[in-house]
Amino acid sequence: MISVAEALDKIFALCSPLELETVPLRHAHGRVLAEDAVAKRDQPPFASSAMDGYGVLDLDVPVGAQFTVVGESAAGHGFDGTLSKGCAIRIFTGAPVPEGVTRVIIQEDVTREGDVITVTETLSENTNIRPLGGDFRVGDRVTAPRRLSAQDVALLAAMNIPEVRVSRRPVVALIATGDELVMPGETPGPSQIIASNSFGLAAMIEEAGGIARMLPIAPDNETALRATFELAQGADAIVSIGGASVGDHDLVGKVAADMGLDRAFYKVAMRPGKPLMAGRLNGALMIGLPGNPVSSLVTAKLFLIPALCAMQGLPAAPAPHHKAPLLQDISSNGPRAHYMRARLETGGIRPFERQDSSLMSILSSANVLLVRPPLDPARICGEIVTYIAL
Numbered sequence: 108m109i110s111v112a113e114a115l116d117k118i119f120a121l122c123s124p125l126e127l128e129t130v131p132l133r134h135a136h137g138r139v140l141a142e143d144a145v146a147k148r149d150q151p152p153f154a155s156s157a158m159d160g161y162g163v164l165d166l167d168v169p170v171g172a173q174f175t176v177v178g179e180s181a182a183g184h185g186f187d188g189t190l191s192k193g194c195a196i197r198i199f200t201g202a203p204v205p206e207g208v209t210r211v212i213i214q215e216d217v218t219r220e221g222d223v224i225t226v227t228e229t230l231s232e233n234t235n236i237r238p239l240g241g242d243f244r245v246g247d248r249v250t251a252p253r254r255l256s257a258q259d260v261a262l263l264a265a266m267n268i269p270e271v272r273v274s275r276r277p278v279v280a281l282i283a284t285g286d287e288l289v290m291p292g293e294t295p296g297p298s299q300i301i302a303s304n305s306f307g308l309a310a311m312i313e314e315a316g317g318i319a320r321m322l323p324i325a326p327d328n329e330t331a332l333r334a335t336f337e338l339a340q341g342a343d344a345i346v347s348i349g350g351a352s353v354g355d356h357d358l359v360g361k362v363a364a365d366m367g368l369d370r371a372f373y374k375v376a377m378r379p380g381k382p383l384m385a386g387r388l389n390g391a392l393m394i395g396l397p398g399n400p401v402s403s404l405v406t407a408k409l410f411l412i413p414a415l416c417a418m419q420g421l422p423a424a425p426a427p428h429h430k431a432p433l434l435q436d437i438s439s440n441g442p443r444a445h446y447m448r449a450r451l452e453t454g455g456i457r458p459f460e461r462q463d464s465s466l467m468s469i470l471s472s473a474n475v476l477l478v479r480p481p482l483d484p485a486r487i488c489g490e491i492v493t494y495i496a497l
């Protein structure tokens with residue numbers, strides 16, 4: 108059995124970067140930017156007012172000072188005239204600050220009678236003027252690679268960048284295997300259950316920028332399994348679920364090998380997820396996930412999702428690990444790394460009592476995986492431990 112880190116490295120070695128494509132900004136959210144995007148304008152494109160008030164030429168304005176209002180500058184409609192000493196311009200938030208104006212007095216600090224304003228408060232240090240280019244300048248860059256957040260998309264829009272170069276979305280074929288499985292909404296027979304893993308996996312894949320292609324459930328016979336694998340042709344990654352262990356009906360390894368799988372490894376020193384398998388199948392990354400629901404989602408989190416990120420041009424890196432104090436004692440760990448379902452609460456992390464890899468209700472209640480290295484000694488409340496956010 109190999110370690111989690113070795114298995115992940117072997118999976119990264121099976122990942123090739125995907126081609127690039129150009130997408131309109133409206134479809135860029137969640138995509139991985141492949142080339143730096145360069146600002147086409149300054150923001151703000153002119154010195155602009157940060158407040159609603161009155162623009163004046165003077166910096167030092169004592170209480171009692173008076174100005175005559177001679178015009179207006181509103182957002183979208185600047186003031187074309189020139190301002191002289193003793194005059195003020197009515198100005199609104201976001202409006203261009205006229206030439207020579209050095210301060211905007213907020214309207215709360217003055218009284219107005221007709222066209223004359225009188226300063227009634229001691230003014231703050233803040234001139235309430237945003238300088239030209241104070242946010243970004245022409246030529247400033249949004250650097251690649253990065254997964255574009257909502258904030259990034261807003262910044263790109265402000266930079267007047269209508270489309271971006273991104274990595275193609277990886278297509279992932281999902282193959283659930285097992286005679287016991289029926290789809291949600293169907294009526295299961297007496298020995299049957301509902302196929303759930305593929306739904307969780309599809310959601311994770313889509314969150315990571317991939318396209319999940321859910322293939323029909325493959326029954327436990329070689330012919331049907333082979334036919335389903337054929338349907339996966341053209342996918343960038345083929346992910347099977349279940350049939351990975353040592354039982355008489357666990358056929359994935361055999362069928363994939365018959366179809367030409369170049370296996371990189373089988374079995375990883377971890378729980379859940381020991382019977383994980385990976386390799387290359389007809390040019391695609393193939394990952395055989397264990398069938399137990401928690402095992403399949405945990406191994407997807409640790410291996411499939413980092414692989415999809417790497418294919419999209421992000422650095423080949425494990426899921427981010429964080430630190431938090433334990434809120435209760437835990438006993439020593441065995442020889443396999445343990446990814447315990449746990450809750451991160453105010454003040455620390457608390458693992459669930461029940462850790463069986465079939466318990467979807469526990470996984471759904473968990474918000475982190477508490478990472479126990481192989482042979483980790485017993486830990487007491489307050490010790491700092493490592494976790495992965497779910």
Ligand SMILES: Nc1nc2c(c(=O)[nH]1)N[C@H]1C(S)=C(S)[C@@H](COP(=O)(O)OP(=O)(O)OC[C@H]3O[C@@H](n4cnc5c(N)ncnc54)[C@H](O)[C@@H]3O)O[C@H]1N2
Binds near residue numbers: 350400402
């Ligand atoms: N003698 C041994 N038995 C088992 C071992 C072992 O080392 N020796 N390993 C156990 C571990 S650990 C795991 S994990 C499982 C993995 O087995 P498989 O990958 O072959 O999975 P299946 O047997 O097909 O299914 C296991 C379990 O999960 C349910 N399942 C499968 N697919 C789905 C799905 N898409 N949605 C929901 N549930 C699914 C299936 O009905 C079984 O209950 O093997 C242990 N056994």
Ligand code: MOO
Binds near residue numbers: 378379380397399402
């Ligand atoms: O390795 Mo299994 O995934 O613990 O249930």
